[in-house]
Amino acid sequence: MTLPSTDTIITYPSAETRSQGVVIHVEPLPDGRSAVLLDRTAAHPVDTAWPDQPADRAALHTEHGRLEIIDLVTGGIHEDRLHLGADLPVRTGTEGWVFVVAHIIDGAAPGEGSTVRVEVDAEYRAALSAGHTACHLAALALDAALANQWTKPAPVDALGNPAFDSLAIRSSRIGPYQSDDVYRLGKSLRRKGFPATGFNDLERITEEVNGRLATWIAGGGAVRIAAPSPGLSGRRSWKCRLPEGDVSIPCGGTHVSDLAELGAVTITLDPVAVQGATEITMRTTAGRSHR
Ligand SMILES: [Zn+2]
Structure with a gap:
């Protein structure tokens, strides 16, 4: 033993x-x-x-x-x-x-x-991998759509946009061909330079994110996981080729091998008032779920 x-x-x-x-x-x-x-x-x-x-x-x-x-x-x-x-x-x-x-x-x-x-179960794994890749893409597209809302310099994401996703995220749940990311808009985010009005134009933000996702998926792009060591605690990262350049995000999960495998990826944004703040749920859906 x-x-x-x-x-x-x-x-x-x-x-x-x-x-x-x-x-x-x-x-x-x-x-x-x-x-x-x-x-x-x-x-x-x-x-x-x-x-x-x-x-x-x-x-x-x-x-x-x-x-x-x-x-x-x-x-x-x-x-x-x-x-x-x-x-x-x-x-x-x-x-x-x-x-x-x-x-x-x-x-x-x-x-x-x-x-x-x-x-x-390879089918269930493939569904989660699609959900996870779509989740990362949506986060990058959301950061890009919100970039002009920031009132002061903020840490940036893998594409160089202010990192709304990583600064505001409360929870991220990946499912088969989908994910739900919950963001908190409260005092601490306002202090970092993201205004309370940042999500006022939900429709424009949603459209912009979906437009960018469609462009990325249409272009295709190789996805892989870089693993510096084979053990569970190795610091792995998600590497993806996008038209803007190669991006890298720390990630312990599984992914598709090319964006072209995803089918359409779209998001919806759903704000809910909670005590002292607003929580926005971004639901991301990868097209294959409608097969
Ligand atoms: Zn990940």
């Missing part, structure tokens, strides 16, 4: 949906389930600290046959203790920790040292 001393090697950044790995450790959980840790996996877990892309749907093929994976969460090992999912107190990549993908199963766990196969 030794816990792994190195990160799980992950192969989903290169879009793999099948992998073979050795069981390094099986952690029995209080609810009778088990967390299976492998040396490598193609299965994308949900990141507890920033849960934008949900876990893959996947199965484990062991000496006992096929086992449904109930959940895939990130785990961290520190001082010989495994912290899973919501109990993980640090962000992935924190110094001094080992980060692993935990395959949560119910039923007879495979033996430590045995070789197992991971099979990811």
Whole structure:
């Protein structure tokens, strides 16, 4: 019963949906389930600290046959203790920790040292990848459409526009062929130079974002994930070729390999008044959802 001393090697950044790995450790959980840790996996877990892309749907093929994976969460090992999912107190990549993908199963766990196969639901993965790529594009297009609203210099995004998306974002949830990003317009954003009136002309902003997205998709453009190291805590980034230039955004998720795969990508903006602020939900939809 030794816990792994190195990160799980992950192969989903290169879009793999099948992998073979050795069981390094099986952690029995209080609810009778088990967390299976492998040396490598193609299965994308949900990141507890920033849960934008949900876990893959996947199965484990062991000496006992096929086992449904109930959940895939990130785990961290520190001082010989495994912290899973919501109990993980640090962000992935924190110094001094080992980060692993935990395959949560119910039923007879495979033996430590045995070789197992991971099979990811490729169709669901493809739908999430499309949703995630569309989400990044929409964020860049929104930043561009809001660029002239800023009243003072602000940090910029990958295209050099004031980074509204990263400065205002509250949550980002990716689903099959779609995403919902929630932005908060409040005092702190106003202090940074984005005025309360910034979203007054919702219609113009929506049109401008959708126009830019249509141009980008029509042009096509290669998308890839750059991974400086193969372990879970490696700092990966999303690289995409756009007419304005090559962009790079830190990202732990999965993506399509070319913008041309997305079909039409469109957004809607939905403002809601909350206490002391306005929250705007940007829903992004990738065309393939209407197949
Ligand atoms: Zn991302």
